[in-house]
Amino acid sequence: SVSAAHLLRLHQRFQLLDKDSSGSLRSEDLEAALSENPIGVRIVGAFFQLGQEMVDFPSFVRILAHFRPTEKNRTGDGVQPDPGTQMKCPSSVAFQLYDRDRDGKISRTELLQVLREMLGLQVTEEQLQSIAERAIQEANLDRDDTICFDEFRKSLEKVNINHKLSVRFLE
Amino acid sequence: MMILVLLLCCVSSAAPQESHHEHGGGHNATGIAIVSFKWHHVESPYLVAVWILVCFFGKLLIEANHKITNYIPESALLICFGFILGGIVWGADKVQTFKLTPTVFFFYLLPPIMLDTGYSMPNKLFFTNLGAILIHAVIGTVWNAATLGLSLWGCHQGGAMGNIEIGLLQYLLYGSLMAAVDPVAVIAVFEQVHVNEVLFILVFGESLLNDGVTVVLFNVFDAFVSLGGGAIDAKEIIKGIVSFFVVAFGGSLLGFVFGLLMSLLSRCTKNVQIIEPGFIFVLGYLSYLTAEMLSLSSILSVVFCGICCQKYMNSNMNENSIQTVRYAMKVFANGSETMIFVFLGISAIDKAIWVWNTGFILLTLLFILIYRFIGVFILTWMLNRYRLVPISFVDQIIMGYGGLRGAVAYGLAVNLNESKIKEKNLMVCTTLLVVYFTVILQGVTMKPLVQWLKVKRAEIAEITLIEKVQNKVFDHMLIAIEDISGQIGDNYMRNKWRNFEEKWMSRLLLKPSARKQQDHLYNVFHQLNLQDAMEYVKEGERRGSLEFIRNESAFVDFKKKLGEDYEEAMPDIMADMANDQGGASALRRDVLPTVSLEMHEQNMRGLREAEGINAHHLLDQHLYKGRKQHRYRYSRSHLDINQDENEVQEIFQRTMRSRLESFKSGKMGVAPPKTITKHTKREPQTKMPNGKNKPYHSGDEDFEFSEGDSASGYDTSFPTRVTYRAGAGIENPAFMPDLDPSSPLHIPPWLADAGMEVNPVAPSERAQVRTPGYLHRLSSLRTNTRSGETAQDRDLPTPPPHRDDDHL
Numbered sequence: 001s002v003s004a005a006h007l008l009r010l011h012q013r014f015q016l017l018d019k020d021s022s023g024s025l026r027s028e029d030l031e032a033a034l035s036e037n038p039i040g041v042r043i044v045g046a047f048f049q050l051g052q053e054m055v056d057f058p059s060f061v062r063i064l065a066h067f068r069p070t071e072k073n074r075t076g077d078g079v080q081p082d083p084g085t086q087m088k089c090p091s092s093v094a095f096q097l098y099d100r101d102r103d104g105k106i107s108r109t110e111l112l113q114v115l116r117e118m119l120g121l122q123v124t125e126e127q128l129q130s131i132a133e134r135a136i137q138e139a140n141l142d143r144d145d146t147i148c149f150d151e152f153r154k155s156l157e158k159v160n161i162n163h164k165l166s167v168r169f170l171e
Numbered sequence: 172m173m174i175l176v177l178l179l180c181c182v183s184s185a186a187p188q189e190s191h192h193e194h195g196g197g198h199n200a201t202g203i204a205i206v207s208f209k210w211h212h213v214e215s216p217y218l219v220a221v222w223i224l225v226c227f228f229g230k231l232l233i234e235a236n237h238k239i240t241n242y243i244p245e246s247a248l249l250i251c252f253g254f255i256l257g258g259i260v261w262g263a264d265k266v267q268t269f270k271l272t273p274t275v276f277f278f279y280l281l282p283p284i285m286l287d288t289g290y291s292m293p294n295k296l297f298f299t300n301l302g303a304i305l306i307h308a309v310i311g312t313v314w315n316a317a318t319l320g321l322s323l324w325g326c327h328q329g330g331a332m333g334n335i336e337i338g339l340l341q342y343l344l345y346g347s348l349m350a351a352v353d354p355v356a357v358i359a360v361f362e363q364v365h366v367n368e369v370l371f372i373l374v375f376g377e378s379l380l381n382d383g384v385t386v387v388l389f390n391v392f393d394a395f396v397s398l399g400g401g402a403i404d405a406k407e408i409i410k411g412i413v414s415f416f417v418v419a420f421g422g423s424l425l426g427f428v429f430g431l432l433m434s435l436l437s438r439c440t441k442n443v444q445i446i447e448p449g450f451i452f453v454l455g456y457l458s459y460l461t462a463e464m465l466s467l468s469s470i471l472s473v474v475f476c477g478i479c480c481q482k483y484m485n486s487n488m489n490e491n492s493i494q495t496v497r498y499a500m501k502v503f504a505n506g507s508e509t510m511i512f513v514f515l516g517i518s519a520i521d522k523a524i525w526v527w528n529t530g531f532i533l534l535t536l537l538f539i540l541i542y543r544f545i546g547v548f549i550l551t552w553m554l555n556r557y558r559l560v561p562i563s564f565v566d567q568i569i570m571g572y573g574g575l576r577g578a579v580a581y582g583l584a585v586n587l588n589e590s591k592i593k594e595k596n597l598m599v600c601t602t603l604l605v606v607y608f609t610v611i612l613q614g615v616t617m618k619p620l621v622q623w624l625k626v627k628r629a630e631i632a633e634i635t636l637i638e639k640v641q642n643k644v645f646d647h648m649l650i651a652i653e654d655i656s657g658q659i660g661d662n663y664m665r666n667k668w669r670n671f672e673e674k675w676m677s678r679l680l681l682k683p684s685a686r687k688q689q690d691h692l693y694n695v696f697h698q699l700n701l702q703d704a705m706e707y708v709k710e711g712e713r714r715g716s717l718e719f720i721r722n723e724s725a726f727v728d729f730k731k732k733l734g735e736d737y738e739e740a741m742p743d744i745m746a747d748m749a750n751d752q753g754g755a756s757a758l759r760r761d762v763l764p765t766v767s768l769e770m771h772e773q774n775m776r777g778l779r780e781a782e783g784i785n786a787h788h789l790l791d792q793h794l795y796k797g798r799k800q801h802r803y804r805y806s807r808s809h810l811d812i813n814q815d816e817n818e819v820q821e822i823f824q825r826t827m828r829s830r831l832e833s834f835k836s837g838k839m840g841v842a843p844p845k846t847i848t849k850h851t852k853r854e855p856q857t858k859m860p861n862g863k864n865k866p867y868h869s870g871d872e873d874f875e876f877s878e879g880d881s882a883s884g885y886d887t888s889f890p891t892r893v894t895y896r897a898g899a900g901i902e903n904p905a906f907m908p909d910l911d912p913s914s915p916l917h918i919p920p921w922l923a924d925a926g927m928e929v930n931p932v933a934p935s936e937r938a939q940v941r942t943p944g945y946l947h948r949l950s951s952l953r954t955n956t957r958s959g960e961t962a963q964d965r966d967l968p969t970p971p972p973h974r975d976d977d978h979l
Contacts, residue, residue, distance in 0.1 A: 017655070034651050039644065043651045064652065097644060111640075118643055131696045135640060156641055 007061065014057050024054035038117045042097050095152050105146040108132055222269065225256065226513045227506065242618070246359035246512050247611040253516015261520045270521060271514035276582045277463075280507045284355055285470050286455040287504035288379065289426075289477020291497070296372045297478070303554050303562070304376035307570075311377065311546050312350050312384040315574075318542040320346025323534060332530035336593050340396050345598055347388035348584055349539065349605065353577025354378040354470075355508055356606075360575060360614040367627040370566045374573045382470035382579070383419030387411070389583055390466070396591050422468030423475045429458035430479025434680040437480075437487040441682070447492040448499060451484065483680045511578045512610075518581075519603055526597040535601050536608055544571040565624045572620065575609040576602075 015021070017029050027044050034040030055063075098106045098114055112132045139147045139155040147155075210217075229252040233245055240248070260269060297304070320343035326332060327342070337345070357378045361371055391411040398407075433454045440447050455476055462472035485493055547570050555561040562570075584602040587595045621628075646666075653663045 013655075030655060034654055037647055037651045037654065039647050040651055043648055064655070094641065094644065094648075097648070114644070115640065118640070118647070127696070130700075134696060134699065156638065 010061055010064065011057065014060055022054075024056040025060065026054055030055070039097065039114065042100065042114070042117075094156075095149050098147075105144075105148045106152065107146045108136055111135060111147070223506070223510065226510045229253075229256075229513055230509045240363070242615065244360050244363050244610075244614040244617070246356065246508075247614050249509060249512035250516040250607065250611060253513040253518075254520060255516075256513065257517035257520030260517065261522075269514070270518040271511070271578070271581070271585075273582045273586045276511065276514075276578060277469075278460075280511050281355075281470070281579075281582075282456055282459040282473060283500070283503035283507045284358075285379075285459070285473045286452070286477055287500040288354065288358070289474035290451075290455075290481055290500055292474070292478050292481070293368070293372065294478060294481065296368055297376055300369065300372055300376065303373055303551075303558065304380055306550055306554060307373065307377040307547070308380035309384055311550055312352075312381040313388070314546045314550075315350035315539075315542055316343070316347040316388055318346075318546075319349055319535070319538050320344075322538050322542075323531070326530065326534050331534065332528060335528060335531065335597065340392060341592055341594075344389070344392035344396055344587075344592070347385065347392050348580055349535065349576060349602065350388070351381045351385040351576070351579060352378040352574045353579050354382075355511060355579070356575035356577030356610050356614075357573060359508060359512070360610070360617050361573065364618050364621050365629045366569060366621060367566075367629050369560070369562075370569060370626070371629070373562070373566075374570055379470065379474050383422060383468040384415065385579070385583070386468045387415040387418045390414070393588070397588070418466070418468050419471060421465070422462050422471035425462050425465070425467060426458055426472040426475030426477075427479050429454055429461075429472070429476040431680065433476070433480040434483035434487070437484050438680060438682050440488075444489050444492055447488050448496045451480070451496050452499070452503075487680075487682050515578055515581065515603070515606060515610075519607070524596045524599055526594075526600055528597055528601075531597060532601050532604055536605060539574075539576070539605060543574040544568075547571040547574070563627075565626050568624060569617075569621060569626055572613060572617065575613060576605050577610060578606070581606055 014025070017032075018025055019029055019032075030044045031041055034043065037043065095106070096102070098110050100110060112128060115128050115132055115135075136145060136147060139151045142148070142151070226249075229249060230245070233248045233252065234240065320339075323332075323346065324337075324339050324342040327335070327337065352374070354375065357375050361374065391414065395407070433451060436450050436454070437447060440450070455473055458476040459469045459473040462469035484496070488496070547567055551562050551567045551570070581599070581602050584595075584599045587598060589595045592598070650663060650666050
């Protein structure tokens, strides 16, 4: 898994992030680290809060370890969900980034919110809505005006998610 | 065309005789010559022009038959064509009067190709793989040179080559000029094979960047050869290594400087848009020459110039300039490439240079191949341990096989100093043979090899917004992960660079208007919209007439710029459509364009249909059905059949009309592009038949449709408010009778503001800032009809209704 040196580094980082030294990270800590990131809050929500409010160190490591560029890349895009954690396959994690109310569909509002967070201020509201509209149209196969998980996955089949979601740091 | 060639020969052989005529004419003082044949007057340019013409004819001939070009790459055929031509000239002249001289090659033929390369380089791909490219370019080339030189020398010592006078240094020199993979050849061969983009960029990037190494190696060994073996000591070697860094980085830096200069210039050329393209060509060429002057790597210089200025030029220049530049560059690059290959062929037919030494030639070929493969495998093995996406074995084979040598090697060989290197002719011949081998043989077999090995091919990328959005999301995700884990990784650096670039460089180099429109996602969106629009108009034309466009001017993109005067928006829409130079190119976006009817026709032919299949499909399915039906059945009697579409049309008209009205108020920010695909989804969702019966609800649906038809509709809790204005609008009689006689429709809805209470929705903050008084969605309305909820029932996360007052 993760080497000892890496673990040490991560532990140091963990302690750095853990402002109140409670031994686990709250979402505020994580969000503070991601203050510059337009979708930081979402990311924290999607990754680090699968049912629990605080993230202790083992979970921290485990979650980060999911981004290792390991065998995933070589075996194509069939990543087996790790039963140890609650992390599912990358596309469902990505899906959850949008779908904050966890109803299994990305509605137009949700998409719009993501877009609003990510696009610069120079894009007007109408343009945003147009974009959201169009994005839904493209992915939408069952005409229900939302994107369900299958449609989402299908529209991303060209994107090799594993390749994309690899960070080269835990070697 | 044969006539031309014969003319050429006659002309060249007749040239000496013409001088007599001239003299004769000059001495003849008795009268005025009405017409005189002044060959010498025009000799040089005439020959140049005729040769260019001949080369192009050759290309024409070759491209005439696509069956052949499927198997044999064009470059190989061009070389053969050159053989034929050379044979003819040789036959006529007994001496090869035309060949590829290094001056012509390095100063005139190579720069356009390199400039085109840099300008159309996929930057992101290039820089992502820059590590691998650099390793291959530098270490790989040095490896090639060293091993080739040493092996040949070893064989020489072993006696395999007979009696030739080449010393170790000369072998190394020879190795260094043969080592470099040639960009022209790589483009020529890979262009027809369409391998996946990573593989292509690796081979191609390597071929570009190794020029730095080649130049240095060649010069260093050339100097060593001149100095003689004895003068080489550590100092010289160190100087050689230092010169590598200077040449390579100096060349690139010079290129960057020129690129920045170009971008800066383009920022100021608003008033001389006609000359904008000229700047690019001249400055690009200057960067090449300046690097040559300073003995830096000229290829690196011009390539980086192109890479650097791409983005800014494309944002700053106007539509026409951009297209001109792109197209003209391709013309020059293609022309140069053609000529290079033809002349490579011609140069072979020259008895004066032919020296045959079996050992030398065969061994060179052998070693080149072997060492290329070995080098690639070793380097890639090393690289794969650090790459996120490893390079597969099959890809590596193609990389090795794609190490083509080309005209650059030949040019360098011809530049050898004969006095120092006695066997220059042998080297030139061998180089030529190697070039022929790689270009012709390897070129021909490349495609079958790629197919046999099942190399991953390039995908025709259909741009979808979802993908773009998702890619961005992933980027942010990765940056976040890196942030959280405290590591500085690729994404972090990339993000830093992007921020820096946005803050400083863009501010300096982009026009203010261009800077505002930088968002990538929006660009994609806009591009897709433009494609839709083009498809739409194309369809319309096919169906007989675009008259309906003229009547229903609302279906066209609005051309709006910040602060433009909208007073004449209404009556001028039609005028606009005729006059505008609409930005028909799908990728440009200086002004949000209208679809200019004349321009679009030309662009239609140029437009590829492969993209936007979804949009096209949608258009075909929904948009046109509605429109056509509407056109033919606007009478009241047919309403019941095509209610939905017709209503869609009407509402849409009204919406557009009122939109245009609101434009007149002059408070508009940047208007959103009109997405014509809007009608579509409403169709299935409008289970409307009931709507007709209940006036109230149908009124709602009308509004809903109007919302749906305008730039974006959505059915979420996003509260917005309709602010219709009373106004003339386009009184299209075709539509008025279509209005459903139910009561709410009699009162133009935009007048009945009071009746709006039904759906008190507030514009979002953002919308208020941007587009006051603009038409907003009444998305909630749809859900009204469907689910019976009213707008009030839904949560209104954004500002409360009282805001509406500001906009009425």
